Amino acid sequence: MEKYILKFSQIGIKDINKVGGKNASLGEMYNNLSAHGIRIPNGFAITTTAYKDFIEYNKLGLALNELMQLLDKKDFSNLTEIGEKTRKLLLDAKFPLDLQTEISDAYFSLCENHDMAVAVRSSATAEDLANASFAGQHDSFLNIKGEMPLIYAVKCCFVSLYTDRAIKYRLDKGFEHDKVFLSVGIQQMVRSDLACSGIGFTLEPESGFLDVIHIAGTWGLGETIVQGTVTPDEFLIFKRAIKNNKKAILQKNLGAKNKMLVYNDNSSGTNSTVLKITPRKWCNKFVLDDSEIEKLARWALIIEEHYNKPMDFEWAKDGLNGELYIIQARPETVHSLVKPISITTYKLEKKGVALVQGEAIGKRIICGTARILLSSKEASKLQSGEILVTNFTSPDWDPILKKVAGIITNKGGRTSHASIVAREMGTPAIVGTGNATEIIKDGDLITLSCAEGKTGYVYKGKLKYLQTTSPLSKIQLPEKPKVQLIVSEPEKAFELSFYPNDGVGLLRIEFIISHEVKIHPMALIHPEKVLDPDQSLAIKELTQNYNHKPNYLIEKLSQGVATIAAAFYPKEVIVRMSDFKSNEYSQLLGGTFFEPHEENPMLGFRGASRYYHEKYREGFRLECEAMKIVRDEMGLTNVKLMIPFCRTPEEGKKVIALMEEYGLKQHNNGLEIYVMAELPSNILLAKEFGKIFDGFSIGSNDLTQLTLGIDRDSELISDLFDEENEAPEQLIFQMIHTANNLGKKIGLCGQAPSNSPGFTFFLVAAGINSISFNSDALINGIEIINAAVNTSKIRDTMPGEMAIVHFNKLKI
Numbered sequence: 034m035e036k037y038i039l040k041f042s043q044i045g046i047k048d049i050n051k052v053g054g055k056n057a058s059l060g061e062m063y064n065n066l067s068a069h070g071i072r073i074p075n076g077f078a079i080t081t082t083a084y085k086d087f088i089e090y091n092k093l094g095l096a097l098n099e100l101m102q103l104l105d106k107k108d109f110s111n112l113t114e115i116g117e118k119t120r121k122l123l124l125d126a127k128f129p130l131d132l133q134t135e136i137s138d139a140y141f142s143l144c145e146n147h148d149m150a151v152a153v154r155s156s157a158t159a160e161d162l163a164n165a166s167f168a169g170q171h172d173s174f175l176n177i178k179g180e181m182p183l184i185y186a187v188k189c190c191f192v193s194l195y196t197d198r199a200i201k202y203r204l205d206k207g208f209e210h211d212k213v214f215l216s217v218g219i220q221q222m223v224r225s226d227l228a229c230s231g232i233g234f235t236l237e238p239e240s241g242f243l244d245v246i247h248i249a250g251t252w253g254l255g256e257t258i259v260q261g262t263v264t265p266d267e268f269l270i271f272k273r274a275i276k277n278n279k280k281a282i283l284q285k286n287l288g289a290k291n292k293m294l295v296y297n298d299n300s301s302g303t304n305s306t307v308l309k310i311t312p313r314k315w316c317n318k319f320v321l322d323d324s325e326i327e328k329l330a331r332w333a334l335i336i337e338e339h340y341n342k343p344m345d346f347e348w349a350k351d352g353l354n355g356e357l358y359i360i361q362a363r364p365e366t367v368h369s370l371v372k373p374i375s376i377t378t379y380k381l382e383k384k385g386v387a388l389v390q391g392e393a394i395g396k397r398i399i400c401g402t403a404r405i406l407l408s409s410k411e412a413s414k415l416q417s418g419e420i421l422v423t424n425f426t427s428p429d430w431d432p433i434l435k436k437v438a439g440i441i442t443n444k445g446g447r448t449s450h451a452s453i454v455a456r457e458m459g460t461p462a463i464v465g466t467g468n469a470t471e472i473i474k475d476g477d478l479i480t481l482s483c484a485e486g487k488t489g490y491v492y493k494g495k496l497k498y499l500q501t502t503s504p505l506s507k508i509q510l511p512e513k514p515k516v517q518l519i520v521s522e523p524e525k526a527f528e529l530s531f532y533p534n535d536g537v538g539l540l541r542i543e544f545i546i547s548h549e550v551k552i553h554p555m556a557l558i559h560p561e562k563v564l565d566p567d568q569s570l571a572i573k574e575l576t577q578n579y580n581h582k583p584n585y586l587i588e589k590l591s592q593g594v595a596t597i598a599a600a601f602y603p604k605e606v607i608v609r610m611s612d613f614k615s616n617e618y619s620q621l622l623g624g625t626f627f628e629p630h631e632e633n634p635m636l637g638f639r640g641a642s643r644y645y646h647e648k649y650r651e652g653f654r655l656e657c658e659a660m661k662i663v664r665d666e667m668g669l670t671n672v673k674l675m676i677p678f679c680r681t682p683e684e685g686k687k688v689i690a691l692m693e694e695y696g697l698k699q700h701n702n703g704l705e706i707y708v709m710a711e712l713p714s715n716i717l718l719a720k721e722f723g724k725i726f727d728g729f730s731i732g733s734n735d736l737t738q739l740t741l742g743i744d745r746d747s748e749l750i751s752d753l754f755d756e757e758n759e760a761p762e763q764l765i766f767q768m769i770h771t772a773n774n775l776g777k778k779i780g781l782c783g784q785a786p787s788n789s790p791g792f793t794f795f796l797v798a799a800g801i802n803s804i805s806f807n808s809d810a811l812i813n814g815i816e817i818i819n820a821a822v823n824t825s826k827i828r829d830t831m832p833g834e835m836a837i838v839h840f841n842k843l844k845i
Contacts, residue, residue, distance in 0.1 A: 037083040037132055038139045041076050046340075052078040053156030053216035058362050066339060071332045072358045076151070076220035077139045081158060083132050084191055084215045091126035094211070101200075101210045109201060109432060116197040123192045128184060136187060137180050140219065150178045150222040150296070152360070153186040155193055158214045170199040170431075171215065175254060176222060176296045176305040183219070190217045198431040205435075223360060226295040226306075227352020229320035230255035231265060232448050233329065234345045234365055235337040238456065239394065239447065241367075242527035243343065244599065245283065246270040246330045249448040250320040252311050253293030255347060259453070261425035261445030262308070264288040264392075264465045266320050270330035271599045271667065279668040281327055283596045284523070285588075287578075288446055289465075290316050317577055325350070328357060336362050367456045376532060377502040379484035380809055385492040388473055391466035392447055393489030394440075394455045396528060398482045400495040401438045405475040409433055420481055422473050426451040434458065439481045441469045441491060463489035487524030503812045508533045511818050514796070515803035517607075518811060519782055521545075523593045526600035529808055533815065536604030536671070537597060538730065538805030539782035542656075543613055545593035547621065550586050551575060554652030556623025557582045563623040572622050583655055590659040591667075598669040605671050607707060607730065607780075610656055612677040614639050635744055640678025640709075645687045657695035665702060675707040675730055680714060682721040689725060699727070707778070711735035716764045719771040728778035730805075731768055733785050737761045756785035757792050769799045778802050786810070790817045797821040 044052055044060025052060070056078040063073045088094055097119060104115050140151070155171035172193035174186040193199065194215045203210055223230070231250030236243050249258055249265040257263045265288040274281035290311055297307040321329070329348055336359070337344050347361040379398040404419040406412070412433045415421065420439040423430075427450055434440065434454050440462035442451050447464070455462035461483045463469075473479060473491065480496040483489045510516055510533050517538030518529055523545065546554075552572055556563050560582060563569045576585045598606045614634035618624050627648065631637040638646070644653040663669050674697070679685050685708060689699055692706070699706050708715065708722055711732030715722055719729070733756045738744060740761045743754050756762075765781070772779035780803035785792040790813075796804055797818055806814040 035135050035139070037080055037086075037135045039078045039080055040139075041073075041078070044078060050158055051080050051082070051216070052218075053081065053158050053214075054363065055154060055156035055361060056216050056218040057156075059218060059220070062336065062339075062359065062362060066335060069332075069335050071335060072356060074152075074221040074223055074358055074360060075143065076218055077143060078156065079132075079136060079187060079217040079219070081214035081216050083217075084194075086129060086132065087126065087191060090129045093122060093126060096122060097195075098211060104200070106204060112197050112201065112432060116195060116200060119195040119200075120192050123195065124188065126188075128188060133184055136184055136219075140180060140183055143219065143221065148178050148180075150176045151183065152218075152220045152222050153177050153183065153190060154218040154220065154361075155190040156216040156218050157194065158216070170196065170202050172196070174305070175256070176226075178305070182305075187217050191215055196429075198429060201432045201435075220360065223349040223358045224351045224353045225255065225349035226253050226293075228350040228355075229253070230347070230349035230360075231258055231320070232345065232347050233333055234343070234448075235333050236343045236365060237269070237527045238345075238365075238367070238452075240527040240531070242530060242600065244272050244602070245527070246272060246275075246333045247448075248321075248326060248329055248333075248348075249288075249446060250348075251288065251290045251293065252315050252320060253295050254306060255349065256306075257292060257294050257308070258446070258448055259450050260427050261442060261449030261451050261464065263290050263292050264444065264446045265290060265448065267447060268321070268326050269596065270326065271595070272330075272334060273599075273602065274667050274669075275327065275330050275334055277668055280662065280666040281330060282323060282592065283599055284592050285319065285326075287317070287319060290320070319578065321350075325357060332357075332359060340364065367453075374506070375502050375504045376812065377500065378809055379482075380499045380501075381480075381482060381484070382497040382499060384490075385480065385494060385496050388479065388491045388493055389441070389463075389466040389469045390488050390490050391441070391463040391469070392452075393483035393485070393487060394447065394452045394462035394464060395460070395483045397461040398480065398484050398496075398498045398500075399439050399461055400478070400480045403441075403473045403475065403477045403479050405470055405473065406433075407470070420479060422469050422475075424470060425449065426454070430454075434460070440464075441466060441473070441481065443467055443469055461489075463491060466491070486522045501809075501812075505533070508812060508815060509819060510535065510815065511822050513822075514801050514818065515780070516811070516815055516818060517780070517782075517803050517805040519805045519807050520597055522548075523596035525808070526597040530600040532808065532811055534601070534604070534811070535803065536601050537606040538780050538803055539675075540594065540597055540606055540608045542590065542594065542608060542611055543617070545590055546586075546611065546613070547617075549589045549593055551622055552586065553618060553621040553624040553627055554583075554586055554655050555627040555649065556621075557586050557655070558651050559627075560623070562626050564626065565623075568622050575622075586655050587659045587662065590656065591662040594659065594672065595663045595667050595669055598663060598672045601671070602669060603671050605673055606669075607673045607675050608660065609675045609677055609709070610644070610653075610660075612640055633744065635738070640680075641676050641684045641688050642678070642680065644676075645684075645691050650691075653691070654695050657692055657697050661696045664704065665696075670703050673705045673707060673727075675709060676726070677709040677732070678711065678735070679708050679722070680712060682718060682725060685722060685725040709735075710768050710779075712739055713764060716768045716771070719768060720775065723772070723775040723777050726777075729768065729772050729780070731765055731779070731781040733761065733765065733781060736764060740764060757789060757795075762795065765796075766799050769796075769801055772802075773800055780805060786814055793817045794821040 041060045041063040046061040049057045154173040233248040248268045251265040267286045269284040270281045293311045343365040401420045405422045409429045417436045421437040422441045425444040442464045445464040480492040515535035519539045521541045521544035579585045615628045615638045616634040619628040643649045705727040707728040708726040709732045710729040737756045782805035
């Protein structure tokens with residue numbers, strides 16, 4: 034009977050003490066999840082008994098303990114020296130002969146008596162636990178082929194128990210060095226060097242939102258993602274859609290993937306991989322097709338349900354047989370353990386000069402001194418509290434990263450090493466900037482802002498910002514009116530879903546069109562009419578993965594809206610169809626070839642009148658097709674649609690009929706269609722509009738400008754623009770009163786409730802059904818509404834005359 038070897042078929046999750054967390058999880062999946070169709074490469078584990086006997090055979094216990102006692106545990110000034118001595122001690126030690134024999138026998142049994150490439154992975158007993166992942170602390174070796182290279186790789190894994198980063202990590206997590214033991218997993222290599230691989234989470238790693246699966250992938254071996262040497266493709270998948278067999282992909286983001294790790298055929302040792310430049314045509318192509326993305330997501334869901342906790346996992350695709358495999362899985366250890374007890378928001382008082390931008394990790398803003406380090410060996414240059422600027426980080430950087438206030442990297446994505454460590458430490462980071470080490474100068478005073486959505490910005494100098502913290506326990510949503518959010522950016526949706534809310538009262542799709550689509554809808558339908566060579570080339574590059582160009586807009590728009598709808602599901606999300614003005618549409622690629630020049634675009638070709646006009650009718654069809662996908666194919670029936678700037682009831686009927694022609698029939702599959710009440714005609718003819726639409730949403734900005742005859746874009750008379758003027762307020766009061774009498778839902782979305790407590794109070798007293806706030810004004814708005822609901826508190830809680838005037842006006 035073998036003393037040191039356990040096959041995966043002999044291992045389960047209860048065997049952590051024997052084979053470490055990584056191997057125990059592999060055995061658990063191999064034995065329990067293969068029946069569900071999940072492919073896990075076969076292998077075996079070298080038990081912790083082997084490591085213990087290795088230490089005993091060479092009588093290293095006392096020497097290791099003495100070296101650890103010499104470690105400076107306060108400043109870690111001698112960590113590098115102690116680490117080097119410890120690793121040399123282990124590397125110079127001899128392997129027991131019976132251990133070598135058992136490893137060789139198990140290897141040839143796995144390989145069916147011929148040399149085959151295997152992955153050699155460290156698996157510590159304190160690894161992949163729910164409270165300490167130890168991810169990246171110990172070494173793994175890929176593409177190991179042959180008996181002696183394998184045995185040497187196993188010894189190198191033993192040695193990696195005492196890397197500098199692992200020593201410090203154990204101390205940080207409170208583990209005793211001599212109580213942590215190492216197992217080694219030997220696993221058949223998946224030929225992902227000929228295809229692709231990556232990692233995934235069964236939650237959204239930035240916010241901890243539980244209803245999505247996040248997958249990242251790159252060409253070649255997946256170590257480049259964790260190391261941060263590439264910016265990978267990223268995919269978000271909605272769990273509920275997967276369970277209901279609906280179209281489930283919420284987002285597909287193309288990464289640069291400009292390097293790939295592949296086998297080094299000229300080496301059989303531990304340096305058996307090589308980094309090479311990715312062919313250009315591969316950089317511009319997603320590593321997985323939609324069916325493969327959804328297959329991985331289904332597997333991830335099965336894994337999560339088996340372990341009954343959020344997980345992160347590694348996957349690989351074999352380039353020889355085209356099959357997908359799961360090669361690791363472990364409990365997610367950052368967001369799944371943290372439940373928000375308060376909401377902290379950050380907001381720049383004024384933006385400055387942006388030096389670089391990249392992907393934002395976290396939501397904070399910090400100011401500090403930039404310290405450029407080109408290698409972890411330059412750690413002595415870094416002072417505690419400085420902002421690290423570097424090319425990318427790897428696990429060797431971990432002891433250094435504990436000192437920094439922020440992290441900026443040239444390379445990497447949301448799942449890179451820098452991102453993972455930043456989340457674990459609560460440190461803001463901006464990754465994948467491309468050129469931060471060239472643009473930012475060593476010693477510069479900079480502001481790092483991760484509070485502006487998916488994109489993070491590094492600004493020159495020290496900028497002022499506001500930080501507001503509100504305990505969730507003190508925030509009580511009123512029963513009526515509903516308190517909803519105004520949302521534009523899909524990347525903020527998951528974080529905002531944790532705020533107290535009754536859904537989204539206004540989803541502006543213009544942000545998605547301008548930031549994600551970037552192309553005028555009609556330029557996708559008639560690209561031949563775009564006569565500018567530069568714009569035409571830009572359109573071709575953005576749409577290169579789409580044979581039918583209009584599908585580019587349909588996919589981008591549907592995924593942007595679906596991300597927000599999924600974040601708030603099953604709460605209602607009211608999507609306003611596009612309300613760009615002609616001057617705004619002109620700013621999109623190809624836009625100038627389809628838009629008229631108007632002296633006053635605010636009152637021109639916009640809203641409902643655009644939808645059925647021959648100049649935009651085909652573009653509106655694309656919007657409708659995107660919304661049909663969201664509701665019918667993805668199952669997000671919490672989405673309701675809203676028509677802006679509808680001048681007459683006749684226009685309303687035309688648009689409703691056109692939407693039905695395009696597959697969006699009112700009340701089919703529960704579809705409700707609202708109208709913006711933002712023109713005096715909407716209020717004066719509210720009963721007629723009420724026969725056509727299912728509800729109203731007051732747009733106080735446009736209503737005010739049209740009531741007072743003020744172009745709100747005009748700086749000359751901007752001081753006269755006042756939503757609390759008695760004229761627009763009387764119209765708003767009339768609209769609320771009429772809608773309530775008609776039994777139609779009536780809400781308001783505009784700047785006034787976010788800016789004015791008095792105006793919010795007025796709306797509550799008038800009987801509004803819902804009020805939508807910008808996220809930075811939500812908490813204050815809830816407090817005002819709660820005060821206003823109790824009319825006995827009116828004069829005590831509201832500021833001075835304004836509250837009294839509003840209250841007395843409503844008594845008329």
